[in-house]
Amino acid sequence: MAPDMLVSLLWKAFLQTMYMVAAAGFIGSLIGLPIGIFLATSGKGELFPAPTVNKIVGATVNAARSTPFIILVVAIIPFTRLIAGTSIGTAAAIVPLTIATIPFVARLIETSIREVDKGLIEAARAMGATPFQIVTKVLLAEARPGIILGLTLTLVSLVGYSAMVGAVGGGGLGDLGIRYGYQRFMPEVMLAVVVVLIVVVQAIQSAGDMLARHFDKRTRKN
Amino acid sequence: MNRVAPPQTPVAVPMVTFENVIKRFGGTGKQPEFTALDGVNMVAPRGAITGIIGRSGAGKSTLIRLVNGLEKTTSGRVVVDGVDVGDLPETGLRDLRRQVGMIFQHFNLLSSRTAFDNVSLPLEIAGMDRKTIRNRVAPLLDLVGLGDKSDRYPAELSGGQKQRIGIARALATEPKLLLSDEATSALDPETTQSILELLKTINRDLGLTVLLITHEMEVVKTIASQVAVIDKGKIVENGSTFDVFTAPKHETTRSLLSAVIGAKLPEWISADLKQAPAEGARALVRLVFFGDTAFQPLTARLVAEIGPDVNILAGAIDEIAGEPYGSLVVSYPADPDTLRRADDFYRQTGLYTEVLGYGA
Known part of the structure; x- marks a missing residue:
């Protein structure tokens, strides 16, 4: 393949991947964050005790997470059509990606919040904080480095998931690699796709690590 | 303040x-x-x-x-x-x-907040505005002697400094x-x-x-x-x-x-203590000095009263709630005569005593 054609194909696929990852990551985190906070604070004897609802939400999250992504993509096609107006294309692919992101983010947020020292919750209660203030001023503030790393992991996973939405015409880097590299016997396209993906994942991870380090004041550093 | x-x-x-x-x-x-x-x-x-x-x-x-x-x-x-x-x-x-302010064994400071912002937290929770908070927090940090550590994070402070921040935080809402x-x-x-x-x-x-x-x-x-x-x-x-x-x-x-005021007898003494005196045994008595008696030369007078065979076994001098306090464990012969003279002496002086037992 001519180099300029390869570059143009790669660029288009790169933009599609970025679009899908960014949109699904953003919407998914927006919905996953409150669910994660709820999971971390609604157990028995916790800030907003609702143990039954907690168990139901937890079970739903587990169910969603154990469904293989490619099956999820196909299974929710009617829902995708309802939301996106079509079940094919990059925009439509964002729907299953978002659905897969929500439980993933929720669990990661929950874990980060649960790692916050219980003594801090007690101290805040002793100051007369409301449960809502404890969440915003203590839990989210203290869990911030963990949440950032969790969201980084989410984005990296999304880059991987986005390779599968070629099945519904989502396009993107993964799809390019399969169609050209594998089905049309063009190993150089496959190689180029893999290199770009490595760079993308590396960039996301480094940015996330840097941000998390910036907010992490738990250890002394000079 | x-x-x-x-x-x-x-x-x-x-x-x-x-x-x-x-x-x-x-x-x-x-x-x-x-x-x-x-x-x-x-x-x-x-x-x-x-x-x-x-x-x-x-x-x-x-x-x-x-x-x-x-x-x-x-x-x-x-x-x-x-x-x-x-x-x-x-x-x-x-x-x-x-x-009601509260301070904790493990300080419970927010690692993500500086010393200043940790002290601000109860005021933010109480809904005070930025300016009021600023005016309140600085004097508190001075009060606990950490006025210069305002921008430090807890991880950069020693245990004692962290507790001082904890105290400033507890005092913030007055x-x-x-x-x-x-x-x-x-x-x-x-x-x-x-x-x-x-x-x-x-x-x-x-x-x-x-x-x-x-x-x-x-x-x-x-x-x-x-x-x-x-x-x-x-x-x-x-x-x-x-x-x-x-x-x-x-x-x-x-x-x-x-543990603190030397009230504990050495093992070698306490092991052999009996509740009743045997022939030729010695009485072990704890003398407690406090208030007036803490300032008097009572040991010397005890010796003068009951004879020179007084042995000091353990003792400590300390201060409790700002008052001097001494505890002395002595032994002397447990014969009726000595015991009577000792009792007379304690009654006269108002010394607090406790018979621990009798030993060889």
């Missing part, structure tokens, strides 16, 4: 009163029921530093958490400044907590009562002393009532004017620190005391 003295409520009304407080945990489902507090009655006088001392598991953490409603009583009443904590709804409880939950237990002896000094200063200068729990006799001895000894969920002894410590009645008090 500039601060208006709180309106004078009669000293007779205690800051905190526990009335027949019972607290049980578990008992529902799988967990067996556990009685943490079993009928506690005590008061923390206004303006005083009151210590509650006991071993771990004695119930003292539960007791202090009842005061600001972090735990609820199973039965009985906890009254703070005239208000029954058990009667308060959640919002009333939050108001109360803003008037509380009328400070609860201290083993505040010095994670600190080395020297830092412990400096934190205790700070608490004493705050108590004196701000007139703040302090209720502290600890397992360290040293803490109570140094700063508390009142003490309650708790064991297995019950207050076994309570009163002024000096009275309780110089004449401990309960076994728990004695064993807690033994």
